[in-house]
Amino acid sequence: MVLPMFWKKGKWIFFIIAVCVLLTVAHNTGLERNKLTFLEVWLRDMLAPLESGATAVLSGVRGIGGYFAGYQDMVQERDKLIKEVADLKEEVNSLKEAGLENARLRKLLMMKENMEPDWEVLPAKVIGRDTENWYHSIIINKGMADGLEKDMVVINYDGLVGRIIALTQNTAEVLLLLDRGGAVGCLVQLSRTPGVVEGQGSGKMLRMVHFPHDADIQENQIVLTSGLGGIYPAGLRIGYITKIEVEPNGLMKQAEVKPFVDFDRLEEVLVLTKPKNEVSVP
Amino acid sequence: MRYFVFFATIIISIVLQSSISFFNLGIQPDFLLILVLFSALLEGPFTGLKVGFVIGLVEDLVTGKFIGIHILTKMLAGYLIGLGEPKIFKENYLVPVVTLFIGTFLHGFLFLFFGSIVGIDISWGKDIWVRILYLALFHGVLAPFVYVPFYKIYVSKWFNKDS
Incomplete structure (x- = not known):
């Protein structure tokens, strides 16, 4: 080993003396000295131009520190901006939503104004849909407390939506026209050909059945409620005919009707609560 | 050639150390200490001692304060780190990292003790140890980048030429 050899040779005395000498010198050459030694002056003078040149050339490297410090600031600023962008996006989104809602409500208002001479109407919001696939119904946020009753007719700005089939104090379940149980007496607007419109159980189309083989109906003609059946008032828009075919028995015809109402996007509806004046449901 | 490169490296280290501000961390890498520690690592305690003396002397003369303190601390640090020289595999990259970390800590301790x-007016407290720890970590991170060129020069033929 090196250390024991060092000690063995007795050099430790030299070592201790050297340490003592160095400490003494260091002690006596503290911070403030009156005169530098020749060697120190020479060294400093030799290094001075080198240091000055290096400082000038490498001053750009000082930017490294600034770069990293700036990097931290940038990260913070980026995080702040990301948050701000998210907030603004949310705001834009909610404004868009408000704009769309505004447009829908305007249409609904127009519909309400159209219906108001004959009917008392109550606007309601759709708050839920049927959780099962077997029925087509929606839940609205008005119920018995608002004066709603079973079999009241529900419409929106596009036309007939359905009728109320169940009520709670604050909600009502509306059976949509799409449901097989929601058959409506109807007629073709132009030819006044009567029939019945019913849901097909699945899909988004309705079927108009039971009209005579020789009835004068064509595609794209509008189908309205006929007022027959005691629930739905006459004249409400249902949809338009897209396809006409002969029923399997060969005696009657049936037609496929595309409803005006987009049942997938129902948000606001109007409930026809009470007829006004002399209007009466047949 | 050896001596020329050695002194040139010392001058470059001093110039770099006094000219560049690294990372605004409040600590400067001690290239001269790194030179002592790597020399000791490669050649053993007596080279550590000798290199420590020369570099310490130059540093003392340049700083012009408490002359002898750097000689003492660098010599001792070089000597003690050099004691590990026979036992280690110098081509492992972890060796310079550990050497610089331990050596810097040791040097800091010696400087505080003899200082x-x-x-020397030393403000004792947690901060001074944290500062030494930061410097040791910093040297540890720098180690592979400095050691590779240092080792290549050290083993190169022209470095070992007599003339």
Whole structure:
């Protein structure tokens, strides 16, 4: 080993003396000295131009520190901006939503104004849909407390939506026209050909059945409620005919009707609560 | 050639150390200490001692304060780190990292110890140890980048030429 050899040779005395000498010198050459030694002056003078040149050339490297410090600031600023962008996006989104809602409500208002001479109407919001696939119904946020009753007719700005089939104090379940149980007496607007419109159980189309083989109906003609059946008032828009075919028995015809109402996007509806004046449901 | 490169490296280290501000961390890498520690690592305690003496002397003369303190601390650090020289595999990259980390800590400790004896005003407390720890970590990170060129020069033929 090196250390024991060092000690063995007795050099430790030299070592201790050297340490003592160095400490003494260091002690006596503290911070403030009156005169530098020749060697120190020479060294400093030799290094001075080198240091000055290096400082000038490498001053750009000082930017490294600034770069990293700036990097931290940038990260913070980026995080702040990301948050701000998210907030603004949310705001834009909610404004868009408000704009769309505004447009829908305007249409609904127009519909309400159209219906108001004959009917008392109550606007309601759709708050839920049927959780099962077997029925087509929606839940609205008005119920018995608002004066709603079973079999009241529900419409929106596009036309007939359905009728109320169940009520709670604050909600009502509306059976949509799409449901097989929601058959409506109807007629073709132009030819006044009567029939019945019913849901097909699945899909988004309705079927108009039971009209005579020789009835004068064509595609794209509008189908309205006929007022027959005691629930739905006459004249409400249902949809338009897209396809006409002969029923399997060969005696009657049936037609496929595309409803005006987009049942997938129902948000606001109007409930026809009470007829006004002399209007009466047949 | 060896001596020329050695002194040139010392001058470059001093110039770099006094010219560049690294990372605004409040600590400067001690290239001269790194030179002592790597020399000791490659050649053993007596080279560590000798290199420590020369570099310490130059540093003392340049700083012009408490002359002898750097000689003492660098010599001792070089000597003690050099004691590990026969036992380690120098081509492992972890060796310079550990060497610089331990060596820097050791040097810091020696500087505080002898500095307090000769009258350097040291503000004792947690901060001073944290500062040494930061420097040791910093040297540890720098180690592979400095050691590779250092080792290549050290083993190169022209470095070992007599003339």
